[in-house]
Amino acid sequence: MKTLKFAVLPGDGIGPEVMDATLAVLEAATKPEGIALDFTHADVGGIAIDNHGTALPESTLEVCRNADAILFGSVGGPKWENLPPKEQPERAALLPIRKAFNLFANIRPGLLFKELVDASPLRPDSIPEGIDIVCIRELTGGIYFGQPKQTVTLEDGDVQAVDTMVYKVSEIERIAEVAAVTAKARSGRVCSVDKANVLETSVLWRKTVVEYFKKNHPDLELSHLYVDNAAQQLVRDPNQFDVIFTENMFGDILSDEMAIICGSLGMMSSASLGTDNNSQGLPYGLYEPAGGTAPDIAGKGIANPCAQVLSAAMMLRYSFGLDAIADRLSAAIRKAVEDGVRTGDIAFGKSPVGTTVMADAIIERL
């Protein structure tokens, strides 16, 4: 019997309740295929600060190391928001976990179903068929981790802070490969975003990407945009893109901009793939919703579980090679939404259902 061994890190706010619902859906999707789930819960984020004094305890890392993938909820909330920015749960959990598992490739689908165009802040006539794009963000390089990163007092008494943005050809090539593979499974169009008119790292980025695609993926259609222009084009006409890919900081900004354009954060999933393979011979990865902990509705049983379920579907696909079940999960969610089963964030006139009813509706449609 095939067994899926993964770590479950529900985190804070709505994290635990959407995670429970997701595990139920996941079990319903895998059991009939003779697949067993072997998951272990561990604390992360605010709850880990409370219970262990740190947002990412060693015991949690250990659980993750013993697994083939991490299913992550979301972290943070008002309780910890007065901590200094770098000690806040999201930052203090996510950056070290990305480093620990070399999670260099962040894949975020920008998906808005046609039925939900009212969730988007964009004019409905600009996205008549919804939105269907993907953002690939480099996640372990650039200005996030580059050294030096320090603050010093100058001779004249002024204080100066420095951050360093660094990219190596090898780092750029491996994320270019992820973008290429993603594009191959879609329309074959990739737009690389940089700021090559200002940054040395972007000049290297563009040159490397051009050469890498020419040599390894000459069949793909590669284009380039400056990041300021990309921020505009996303709003003007998101579907002009198919696969967008970019460095860490630009990806942080653009993928969040993309997420809001796609309407409900309750529907947005993500995968962060590592450089190493798991025991399945597939990429180790962390899978999490793009939205936050939604403290205002936490504990009420009304949060949308779809983003977490879609993240689990990405886990099945990338870390366990179970594409057919992943497809079935996505289709079941789409069907439930089409049938009008909707949590409050995507209700638009339908009478809203709670987290477990939504999950059950997905299960019924598997």
Added chain:
Amino acid sequence: MKTLKFAVLPGDGIGPEVMDATLAVLEAATKPEGIALDFTHADVGGIAIDNHGTALPESTLEVCRNADAILFGSVGGPKWENLPPKEQPERAALLPIRKAFNLFANIRPGLLFKELVDASPLRPDSIPEGIDIVCIRELTGGIYFGQPKQTVTLEDGDVQAVDTMVYKVSEIERIAEVAAVTAKARSGRVCSVDKANVLETSVLWRKTVVEYFKKNHPDLELSHLYVDNAAQQLVRDPNQFDVIFTENMFGDILSDEMAIICGSLGMMSSASLGTDNNSQGLPYGLYEPAGGTAPDIAGKGIANPCAQVLSAAMMLRYSFGLDAIADRLSAAIRKAVEDGVRTGDIAFGKSPVGTTVMADAIIERL
């Protein structure tokens, strides 16, 4: 007789034609007040590359040095777009001119008249009264100019590029002051945007801003957002902001995102103020439309001159202290648009007029 001495750098594409129209409007607005215009034309951008072999010739810098302000058109176009990114006209003209005149404060109104909400890609019901915000961008610091900025071959043969983001307290304080003064003339609300959960420069930015406002502007309402969240909030509800202010790179991205949200780029103006005062005892500054050279319509006499006229109005206000005339120019533009006199980019059902008719309509309403 008061004389306004400024440099006129029309640039490429629609630059020259909207500049001509603007000078006519400016003359009509100032002459009745007994004010004379003393301006000198100089080449910049693509045309300067063609005529002088460089996007910012020394002769042009000399014209600028002998003036109290620069009225700038726009630069670039298909003819030069195959140059390496750093040699392209926009980059090669703008970065050195910013450095030469210490243009550290970029002020961009995000203004969308109620009458033009159809120009915005956002749902009209989210901006019923149009949009009225301002973005203040630090323009001479950060990752644009920080050293080291280089590409090296590593021992293992890999190639590595580095950019350096640097901010000093003194640089942050002077832009904070511009944001504060701007907010005072408006609602008194300032949102400072940074990435203090990841960047040292942002930690220093936030700390400095908090202390500076507490000490010098305790009456203003200061808030903080991470840049990824700001990119979302701008799309979700732009009017939740009044004055946004941020560092160079974030400002590049967010101000362009703001511009597209405000609909027609043909209406978007900007000011870039220097650290030094001009012969009027007011800030030296460069004033330019936020939009580009619009090569597709260049030379056809149909470009919208409003952005250039509004930029000239900003020049009157900041570099010449002529607020009343600046207000009159803005009001005349608003009136013309209300009356349905519109170039093609903002026509929306009205029959479109050309550049000079639009300019004449503004003059009639002064």
